[in-house]
Amino acid sequence: MKPSDKTCCKCKTEAATVLIRQAYYCQSCFMFTFVGKYRSILLRLRNGNRQNGKVLLACSGGPSSIAMVNLTKNFMRVVPTEKKKVQLIPEAIVCHIDESSLFENNKGYAEKLKENMEKDFDGFEYFSHRLEEVFGPEFTKSGEFNKILKSSSGGIENGEYEHFVQCVQNNSTKPLAEQLQTLFNSIKKTAAKEDLIWNLKMKMIVTVAKREGCSYIFMGDSATRQAIKMIAMTSKGRGYTLPLDIGVDNEISFKDICVMRPMKDMLSKEIGFYNYFSKIDKYIMPAFNFSTMMPAKSSIERLTEDFIVSIEREFSSTVSTICRTITKLQPSADMDLTKTCAMCLMPLESGIAEWRRHITVTDVEGVELPAKKDDGCCSTNECCSNTGGCSTEDKQSKIDMNKFMCYNCQVDLKDYNSTTIENLPPYMAESVVDQSRDNRLLDQIKDFLIDDDEE
Ligand SMILES: [Zn+2]
Numbered sequence: 001m002k003p004s005d006k007t008c009c010k011c012k013t014e015a016a017t018v019l020i021r022q023a024y025y026c027q028s029c030f031m032f033t034f035v036g037k038y039r040s041i042l043l044r045l046r047n048g049n050r051q052n053g054k055v056l057l058a059c060s061g062g063p064s065s066i067a068m069v070n071l072t073k074n075f076m077r078v079v080p081t082e083k084k085k086v087q088l089i090p091e092a093i094v095c096h097i098d099e100s101s102l103f104e105n106n107k108g109y110a111e112k113l114k115e116n117m118e119k120d121f122d123g124f125e126y127f128s129h130r131l132e133e134v135f136g137p138e139f140t141k142s143g144e145f146n147k148i149l150k151s152s153s154g155g156i157e158n159g160e161y162e163h164f165v166q167c168v169q170n171n172s173t174k175p176l177a178e179q180l181q182t183l184f185n186s187i188k189k190t191a192a193k194e195d196l197i198w199n200l201k202m203k204m205i206v207t208v209a210k211r212e213g214c215s216y217i218f219m220g221d222s223a224t225r226q227a228i229k230m231i232a233m234t235s236k237g238r239g240y241t242l243p244l245d246i247g248v249d250n251e252i253s254f255k256d257i258c259v260m261r262p263m264k265d266m267l268s269k270e271i272g273f274y275n276y277f278s279k280i281d282k283y284i285m286p287a288f289n290f291s292t293m294m295p296a297k298s299s300i301e302r303l304t305e306d307f308i309v310s311i312e313r314e315f316s317s318t319v320s321t322i323c324r325t326i327t328k329l330q331p332s333a334d335m336d337l338t339k340t341c342a343m344c345l346m347p348l349e350s351g352i353a354e355w356r357r358h359i360t361v362t363d364v365e366g367v368e369l370p371a372k373k374d375d376g377c378c379s380t381n382e383c384c385s386n387t388g389g390c391s392t393e394d395k396q397s398k399i400d401m402n403k404f405m406c407y408n409c410q411v412d413l414k415d416y417n418s419t420t421i422e423n424l425p426p427y428m429a430e431s432v433v434d435q436s437r438d439n440r441l442l443d444q445i446k447d448f449l450i451d452d453d454e455e
């Protein structure tokens with residue numbers, strides 16, 4: 001559509017070429033407004049006593065992250081003609097997670113992106129990690145998971161974790177890509193797969209940011225994506241951590257790192273125009289994921305996407321209205337940041353199991369679990385298990401994974417079978433082992449602790 005018979009609503013002189021939310025803009029006014037929105041988010045970097053620091057740009061190669069990389073590039077140099085000579089971002093790196101082991105169609109993306117970065121964005125150092133590397137030692141807290149395993153199997157009573165530990169070690173001999181495929185193939189529901197891949201990517205991005213000394217992570221979620229996530233995550237039961245999951249700046253989840261979403265005010269349509277006018281649309285790589293080409297009902301997120309995009313077509317302020325709500329979200333004041341979900345790394349609310357027992361129609365204990373494998377490590381009766389576990393005689397020797405997970409991840413766990421649990425990447429096992437040890441210690445010394453409130 002070319003609304004050329006209208007004049008631009010800003011300069012009132014040029015013929016309009018762009019229609020955004022029922023307002024007509026000429027190209028230069030549109031670009032000015034768009035870049036201005038990015039600048040105003042970047043100014044949040046200077047909020048309070050935040051340090052100007054190195055930024056990691058998470059880049060999938062999709063339209064929004066490519067736009068983000070281009071916008072950032074232009075804010076890294078000081079423009080001599082501008083009045084305010086501030087360099088908002090001193091240093092930035094680009095980080096890409098290569099998902100081609102799961103999605104055949106994404107093959108070659110990482111290499112192509114690298115090439116494009118070198119050609120047009122040589123100010124950024126480029127890092128690419130294959131998704132399966134999340135099984136490697138680099139993505140564990142200790143950097144050497146075996147060490148943790150040894151000390152915990154020796155240090156924790158009853159040998160409770162020995163079998164669990166063994167599973168992780170047995171799996172680690174397989175090629176990483178195969179481990180990743182086995183993991184995802186064992187999950188039935190698309191929604192659980194989508195959550196897991198998001199969690200793995202987030203874990204990797206945070207690890208790379210720490211390794212490279214970044215103070216900020218920029219995620220390229222557009223306004224449209226943010227609106228979809230807000231509704232989808234709420235329906236999945238992530239209300240407790242929602243302000244951290246999708247907030248504009250989350251500086252409390254990860255030590256010394258602030259996660260920002262600078263594209264959160266830009267609609268997909270605006271991003272499309274920006275990329276086109278900036279001549280960077282040639283760099284965009286169409287992303288494939290679990291819900292690509294799938295019917296709308298294949299997952300909550302996919303269904304929400306369909307829903308929001310279709311309303312937005314009729315009512316152009318739908319997305320921005322939802323997004324305005326996101327800026328008002330605040331994490332609960334009594335949120336305990338020391339206890340985090342082993343899967344999604346977000347704080348977990350205490351007493352979820354109790355609460356879930358009250359609201360769930362089917363009692364988790366009554367859920368029938370998949371049959372045991374007859375070979376491999378779970379042929380013994382001490383299988384590391386999920387909700388309720390494979391029916392073993394010795395209930396004591398099982399780990400209740402639920403204790404270390406948030407509500408949403410617990411729900412996903414119901415779509416896992418015993419192989420899925422065994423195939424989870426070591427960072428999750430490490431977190432379970434760590435937190436369980438902390439709980440035990442706390443339990444042992446709790447009688448000697450003085451409650452702050454009792455003073
Ligand atoms: Zn204009």
Ligand SMILES: [Zn+2]
Nearest residue numbers: 341344406409
């Ligand atoms: Zn979680």
